[in-house]
Amino acid sequence: MAGPLARTRELRHRFEAVAHQVRDRLSAHTWSVVQAALAAVLAWTIAGGLIQDHSPFFAPIAAVIALNASGGERGSNAIKLLTGVFIGIGAGELALVVGTGPTLTMAAGTLLAMIVAVAVNAERIVIGQAAASAILTTIFIADGSPGIDRLVDALLGAGVALVFSQLLFPARLVALLRRIEVDALTGMSGMLTGVAEALGEEGDVSSQQMVNRLGDLSGPMAELSRARESSMSTIRLSTIRWGDPQPVLDEDEIIERLILLAESCLFLCRSTAAMGAHERRELVPIVSGMADVLGILADDLSSREAREQAVEQALMTARMYGPGRPDDDQVTQATHLAVEMVATDIMLFAGIRFEEVEEVLQGELEDPLVPHPPGVPWLPWLRWRPRLDRFGRWRPGPPGSGPRRRWRSGPPR
Known part of the structure; x- marks a missing residue:
């Protein structure tokens, strides 16, 4: 009887451990997933209203991929994404001009996009995005939208991602x-x-x-x-x-x-x-x-x-x-x-x-002072204030200017 009870307890402990891990993952990433979904909807809406009679699929894709990074890397991820999208769309458009069939056109566009990305020493994420953009460009050309529309869609999607990551919800x-x-x-x-x-x-x-x-x-x-x-x-x-x-x-x-x-x-x-x-x-x-x-x-x-x-x-x-x-x-x-x-x-x-x-x-000090741990500022630019020069024009202060260490929860060290 002790054997089944022990196995039951072990299974319960394992289930509780897995549930705890899942809860931690959800609590850590749910808000970033919600942000990406909102950005995708907003990018789709803006691109669809700006350019009529086309399917702006590049806009939500660009927004989601740009935000699919850790909080501190979302801005640079948007720039990398745009680089890959531009390379992929350009390669796809060129393949459509010289291509003779859908399969060969897609293969040529994908190959050209990846070769160009490798030639400019791009990272893996840029190479993959260039290939994906070339594939989408060559497959969905049937809707008749010109290449410039897809470039605008990508710009809008990355722009929405930058607004979300840098202004509305900056990384803590x-x-x-x-x-x-x-x-x-x-x-x-x-x-x-x-x-x-x-x-x-x-x-x-x-x-x-x-x-x-x-x-x-x-x-x-x-x-x-x-x-x-x-x-x-x-x-x-x-x-x-x-x-x-x-x-x-x-x-x-x-x-x-x-x-x-x-x-x-x-x-x-x-x-x-x-x-x-x-x-x-x-x-x-x-x-x-x-x-x-x-x-x-x-x-x-x-x-x-x-x-x-x-x-x-x-x-x-x-x-x-x-x-x-x-x-x-x-x-x-x-x-x-x-x-x-x-x-x-x-x-x-x-x-x-x-x-x-x-x-x-060495035993010379029995009660060392442990300072208050540093606090966590809610917004990275919370202490920033615009500054005006003598002509009334705005100019930012130098990095690190302004009050220091007032965000701490306790006295300074």
Whole structure:
């Protein structure tokens, strides 16, 4: 009887986990999907009213594809889309002029569009969009609309996407970066939890499991690196540059600390994998404790209380393992150093100054100050105000001008 009950509980837990993942995906992407649908309807309506007697299918397609990117990349995605559409429509029109049959015409237009896109060193999304535009141009020429109509449709669709992404619903880049940080912390916590479980097992299975766990962090770390790169380009190419980019720059520094924390966690896992069986079992509560600390941060990243609790528990876990002895072997010394590095990076990520971290580890400072975490501005250009020169003409202020750091939820560091 216990067997069926255990299987039922396991199935229920799996169903709850899947339902939780689906709910998280829907909550993260539903609004962007609704925006894309609204943009498609608006682009279709405008293009259909502007140019009579044709089917403006390029307009909604352009709007949806341009908005089908992460919030910080939707503007540049619209420009890439337009490049591909222009190449594809031009290649399709040329193929229609010289083509002898529908199949050969479509093949020639598609081939020419992709060759031109590759020749100009376009990205994969541009190459695919160029091919799709050429296919649509050669297939739907029966409606009699000239090529210029399709170009206007594409311009209208991309224009609607730019209005949605840059003016009406600009990307909350800090919030996007914060979600990526939460995912990375969750991944690190899961990796350390799995390593702690493997440390308590016997034989070569334990070592193999720990090695397999080291790859679990490659995805979150790659996502963090991509986020840092895209955040800088987003500041240059979006309406964020009109306002104060300092919140994004501050969050970029936090991501850099998180990358260092991930590297420390990897170092801890690799050093524990090289230790003997008895020493591994002693490290189970240490590694598990650090995993719990990262879980606390991931559960409520915007809470000062959560950061204080994480710092306190990280210190308690590190002191439980101790500083090590001079006669320890190299692997044991490396493991002590790894535990200290993880605790240090957790405190730095929580906002404690580096000078204070060293004093805390040496026991000279018992109650370090954990600052309030940075707030998340609702709109990227909320602090932007138009400025007039002495002739009464409008001119934007330089990037980063205007009041700084007033958006924070607490006192400055």
